[in-house]
Amino acid sequence: MSWIAYTDQKPEAAGAYRWRMESIVVPGMFVTFIAHMxxxxxxxxNVLSPLFDYWDGYRVHVPAGLQWQPLRAEDPQDVEWHRVAAVEVENLSPMPCPYCNRVPVLEGLQRYQGHSGCDRKMPSHYNEWSLKCCSWGNTPSYKSPIDLVERRDSVLRRISA
Ligand SMILES: [Zn+2]
Incomplete structure (x- = not known):
């Protein structure tokens, strides 16, 4: 399914859609996820706008280059309106965990500098990424999920060689 540029055409109804945007933390990396209009x-x-928009007091902004498409049949259909779901990084496929044999799930969040808050509403701003599966397989947090997977895969290849 192809992506539609948000500036060309916006989703016309409220509800969940798939979104694609470039990371501002790792340039050239694209994230996809599900979030509501x-x-x-x-x-x-009142305007119809994505969950991750930004209101500056005058108008609503969305990230430059934002793209969207309808949900696919295999996507979760019950995502709550106030959270993002199914966050993925394009072309990133970590090796299965050597303990449980599952492919771990990527988790990210945006950690604010200077105070202790964090947020998950804007995947393009995520600056802490980790992989989760069983309790043996969890990884430390990395700023770049690409670095994280490269580092992890190289260790796994070394111990299985
Ligand atoms: Zn595991």
Whole structure:
């Protein structure tokens, strides 16, 4: 299924869609995920806009180059409107875990500098990534999931050689 540029055409109804945007933390890396279009207040009117938009007091902004497509049949259909789901990094396929033989799930978050908050609403801003499967297979957090997978795969290849 091809991606539609948000500036060309926006989703016309509220609900969950797939989104694609470039990371601002790791340039050249693209993230995809599911998030809702929902109605929000924008000044004196209500507009339909994605969950991860930014309101500057005058207008609603979305990330440059934002793309979207309808949900696929295999996507989770029950994503809650206030969270993002199925966050993936394109062309990233970590090796299965040597303990449980499953391919681990990538998890990311945006950690704010200077205070202790974090957020998951904007995957293009995620700066802490880790892989999760069984309790033996969890990894440390990396700023770049590409570095994380390269490092992990090279260790796994060495111990299985
Ligand atoms: Zn495991």
């Amino acid at each position: 929902r109605t929000r207040g924008a000044g004196y009117e």
